[in-house]
Amino acid sequence: xLDKNQIAQRIAQELQNKWYxxxxxxxxxxxxxxxxxxxxxxxxxxxxxxxMGPFPIEGTEDADMINAGKQTVTILDGGSLFDSxxxxxxxRGQHVQLTVLGAMEVAQNGDIANWKIPGRMVKGMGxxxxxxxxxxxxxxxxxxxxxxxxxxxxxxxxxxxxxVGCVKKIVTNLAVLDVxxxxxxxxxxxxxxxxxxxxxxxxxxxxxxGEIPEMKx
Amino acid sequence: xLDKNQIAQRIAQELQNKWYxxxxxxxxxxxxxxxxxxxxxxxxxxxxxxxMGPFPIEGTEDADMINAGKQTVTILDGGSLFDSxxxxxxxRGQHVQLTVLGAMEVAQNGDIANWKIPGRMVKGMGxxxxxxxxxxxxxxxxxxxxxxxxxxxxxxxxxxxxxVGCVKKIVTNLAVLDVxxxxxxxxxxxxxxxxxxxxxxxxxxxxxxGEIPEMKx
Amino acid sequence: MINKVVKNVEEALEGVASGMEFxxxxxxxxGIPENCISELVKREISDLTCISNNAGVDDFGxxxxxxxxxxxxxxxxYVGENDEFERQMLSGExxxxxxxxxxxxxxxxxxxxxxxxxxxxxxxxxEVAEGKETRDFKGKxxxxxxxxxxxxxxxKAWKGDTAGNLIFKGTARNFNPMMAMxxxxxxxxxxxxxxxxxxxxxxxxxxxxxxxxIFQGKDYEKRIEQxxxx
Amino acid sequence: MINKVVKNVEEALEGVASGMEFxxxxxxxxGIPENCISELVKREISDLTCISNNAGVDDFGxxxxxxxxxxxxxxxxYVGENDEFERQMLSGExxxxxxxxxxxxxxxxxxxxxxxxxxxxxxxxxEVAEGKETRDFKGKxxxxxxxxxxxxxxxKAWKGDTAGNLIFKGTARNFNPMMAMxxxxxxxxxxxxxxxxxxxxxxxxxxxxxxxxIFQGKDYEKRIEQxxxx
Numbered sequence: 105x106l107d108k109n110q111i112a113q114r115i116a117q118e119l120q121n122k123w124y125x126x127x128x129x130x131x132x133x134x135x136x137x138x139x140x141x142x143x144x145x146x147x148x149x150x151x152x153x154x155x156m157g158p159f160p161i162e163g164t165e166d167a168d169m170i171n172a173g174k175q176t177v178t179i180l181d182g183g184s185l186f187d188s189x190x191x192x193x194x195x196r197g198q199h200v201q202l203t204v205l206g207a208m209e210v211a212q213n214g215d216i217a218n219w220k221i222p223g224r225m226v227k228g229m230g231x232x233x234x235x236x237x238x239x240x241x242x243x244x245x246x247x248x249x250x251x252x253x254x255x256x257x258x259x260x261x262x263x264x265x266x267x268v269g270c271v272k273k274i275v276t277n278l279a280v281l282d283v284x285x286x287x288x289x290x291x292x293x294x295x296x297x298x299x300x301x302x303x304x305x306x307x308x309x310x311x312x313x314g315e316i317p318e319m320k321x
Numbered sequence: 322x323l324d325k326n327q328i329a330q331r332i333a334q335e336l337q338n339k340w341y342x343x344x345x346x347x348x349x350x351x352x353x354x355x356x357x358x359x360x361x362x363x364x365x366x367x368x369x370x371x372x373m374g375p376f377p378i379e380g381t382e383d384a385d386m387i388n389a390g391k392q393t394v395t396i397l398d399g400g401s402l403f404d405s406x407x408x409x410x411x412x413r414g415q416h417v418q419l420t421v422l423g424a425m426e427v428a429q430n431g432d433i434a435n436w437k438i439p440g441r442m443v444k445g446m447g448x449x450x451x452x453x454x455x456x457x458x459x460x461x462x463x464x465x466x467x468x469x470x471x472x473x474x475x476x477x478x479x480x481x482x483x484x485v486g487c488v489k490k491i492v493t494n495l496a497v498l499d500v501x502x503x504x505x506x507x508x509x510x511x512x513x514x515x516x517x518x519x520x521x522x523x524x525x526x527x528x529x530x531g532e533i534p535e536m537k538x
Numbered sequence: 539m540i541n542k543v544v545k546n547v548e549e550a551l552e553g554v555a556s557g558m559e560f561x562x563x564x565x566x567x568x569g570i571p572e573n574c575i576s577e578l579v580k581r582e583i584s585d586l587t588c589i590s591n592n593a594g595v596d597d598f599g600x601x602x603x604x605x606x607x608x609x610x611x612x613x614x615x616y617v618g619e620n621d622e623f624e625r626q627m628l629s630g631e632x633x634x635x636x637x638x639x640x641x642x643x644x645x646x647x648x649x650x651x652x653x654x655x656x657x658x659x660x661x662x663x664x665e666v667a668e669g670k671e672t673r674d675f676k677g678k679x680x681x682x683x684x685x686x687x688x689x690x691x692x693x694k695a696w697k698g699d700t701a702g703n704l705i706f707k708g709t710a711r712n713f714n715p716m717m718a719m720x721x722x723x724x725x726x727x728x729x730x731x732x733x734x735x736x737x738x739x740x741x742x743x744x745x746x747x748x749x750x751x752i753f754q755g756k757d758y759e760k761r762i763e764q765x766x767x768x
Numbered sequence: 769m770i771n772k773v774v775k776n777v778e779e780a781l782e783g784v785a786s787g788m789e790f791x792x793x794x795x796x797x798x799g800i801p802e803n804c805i806s807e808l809v810k811r812e813i814s815d816l817t818c819i820s821n822n823a824g825v826d827d828f829g830x831x832x833x834x835x836x837x838x839x840x841x842x843x844x845x846y847v848g849e850n851d852e853f854e855r856q857m858l859s860g861e862x863x864x865x866x867x868x869x870x871x872x873x874x875x876x877x878x879x880x881x882x883x884x885x886x887x888x889x890x891x892x893x894x895e896v897a898e899g900k901e902t903r904d905f906k907g908k909x910x911x912x913x914x915x916x917x918x919x920x921x922x923x924k925a926w927k928g929d930t931a932g933n934l935i936f937k938g939t940a941r942n943f944n945p946m947m948a949m950x951x952x953x954x955x956x957x958x959x960x961x962x963x964x965x966x967x968x969x970x971x972x973x974x975x976x977x978x979x980x981x982i983f984q985g986k987d988y989e990k991r992i993e994q995x996x997x998x
Binding site: 384387412443449 | 854866871893995
């Protein structure tokens, strides 16, 4: 079973050279810590920053330099700053090759729900709806089940949707899944997790073909 | 009868303080030479320049600093440079208060034709269609009649239109006209030109109310 | 050059009234028009519609207007970080229109650019698209979204000149440039107001044509929401 | 940082082929990608569709491609100043699609920004609107206009860095930034290519994400069409 950092580490293996990447808040943010050697990627923050660097050294933080999670950040040499219309032009125009974000639920048709729970305070979708409607590659970082042990990998989403038919890949604490043909294809197991455990934790249609390898981290 | 410079001079009297103004090629360009005292205006050139100044002093002309007529120009202190999408955002969004442009024909309903003569080489409309479709104030600078003495101030345009129902005011070599209520209202006569001469040179519905004063230049 | 300078925030806000629709720049607490917001809080105006990506925190930014119940409706993409907001929203005192962030940014730009409506894929198939026109372009579904119509836009820049030209700093740019384009009256407060000729015309982010009033702001707090360091 | 540098114009144009749709920056002869155009003239490719505000003059800019009959269709707002253009157009050898300049600029931006279509008032009631959807917004009629789909965009900047960030100079900016956003492959030629870190990130006109290939151009003629002086 993976912890949050390991989920991020596994997702980082999906990064391809020369990709621009938008990382959502939470586990996705951690992906930046595990960029594979030899891979050049640039991180986009949708509030208006390309070439996002690490957090600033204490004492150098600047109120005018934050990321989409409102955290103080730095900008790398070769980065650029722009307004929010330009930022979402990049996203909507598919210039950002990969979006990594969290989810409350994913359905086997690729639907994703991650912004609203009826009856609870709704904070808003921020840029998530633009990101999922636009990105060619969307990887969801999430726990396979909720706190009550119920699957979040579903036949159909029960929560209000963020986007339809858009999720291509999921990395959970238990497995790596491809989402296609109205099914979840099991690609890899987390270390020490059996196919049966994954089947049990998956409500949606799970396809298991041949031997399923363990993830390498 | 006014010459081209006098038409420009008369149009300059229409300038209001704090207006941003786009001047078309030809007579309209001359308007910049007659800005009344105490009136601050800024000229916009639709290729991407605000605060356009006079032509450069010989030897200082810069290939990277031209106006929409492709002439070398200068930029005044407080001016700004921007791309063509931003430039037409200003125009379409009605941030430019006045457009002055030439015309081949104007109709009494405010239609204007100034870009195309069937059977002749068509050079294109450039920014004229955006300008006339957007500006709240459009003043047309033109000769009252063509070289054959035929009126260009018409009941209906015969040439392909540039814009519909948009012209508010016309300054010709003979007269100043308001365009409203499907008519041309005669406001002023050029020095030495009689109402009868103007009536004769106007094919469209010309309304003459009371005494028509001579223009003051 | 056309001079846009007003002497202070009081003069800058002349004409604001109850029931109006405002745009306010900023992302989180970054790049918000602090002086204008403080002055709005002092005015006896209410029933405001505020278009702003976020709603501030309880005691800073738009949160101050919420505390005084001056806002009738918020149009935003994300409104967390604010207990009073939550209370008013759940009790029904406050209307909230949540809009995808990119759609919000593009609608602001469209407002200023004379584009009454455009198609975007964001929100298709979600409740955001309910009641809206949708359409297939090259096999992908899109939603028709419209421009706004705000009476005032309040923006904050780093530097500005007397002709209204603005330069923003870092990620404090965010929504400010598009909102500056969109206001019938756009008020810009700047950290540093300079004479014309001091800013490079090639580096202006917002040309002065979009700004009706500009003033030198003061006492900027520039609060940091999430101070993170290495 | 992702490095976008290619060693010369030959490498920059790898993949161009007959029948493709190109965008080319510039207004008149100002800010045109001189090196790319010269190289296109050398290639044995034809049946090109060229989206460019103007069509150059007889012996410079796109006029050179016209001389060699490489262009099948021009999409422009103004095409005067060019006898060969006129000849080919009147003889029917050349297809010409004339588009209002602001609509052309906005369609380029829309292409890059993932906006498949938008409404503009420009051209309503004229032959430009024939066959297009029209619609009333607040009592004013508008025309629905669509994005393009160019394979390559060729742009010219003043300075650029190895990450593809671009800064334009003066009115040579014009259509270049929107076209840079719009190309499936965007090729940028620059007067001065610098290392990352040398350009102020706050002053970038075109962020590097839009540029796939960048190279140091050479032998810029920068011809002036109308030399006017005081």
